[in-house]
Amino acid sequence: MSDSSDPSIESGGLTPEQRLEPPNARLINASIATIHDMKTLRACVAYENANQQRVQILRQLENRANEIRSEDT
Template sequence: MSDSSDQSVESGGLTPKQRLEPPNTRLINAGIVTINDMETLRACVAYENANLGRVQILRRLEQQANEIRSQED
């Protein structure tokens, strides 16, 4: 049985796994900076916490959350 965050397609047509598990860090960063809504960001944070738990990636996701919030103000 697969975790729903593995399979759900979020904004941009990418799953959290596709955004956070490419072969190099530049692609991971690109996957993160193209997140433009909180729903997708939360799905990616949940995926990272459940699967890899990389602090550096979680910090980058937090920075992106701050960017999204600042655009909403």
């Protein structure tokens, strides 16, 4: 699993860059779908805001956040 002492590596052992910069959209979609915690999701949002600022990706991350929140209730 991930090394919790290294903040650059999030759940699943992937960094936000690895999740959001694969060569095609299908891999990005799969990476977002496999986010299971808000810490990882926030790191991905921060990465996207600091780098690409793609509205579609940010919208997918927002939808995933809503799904995670609904799973927690």
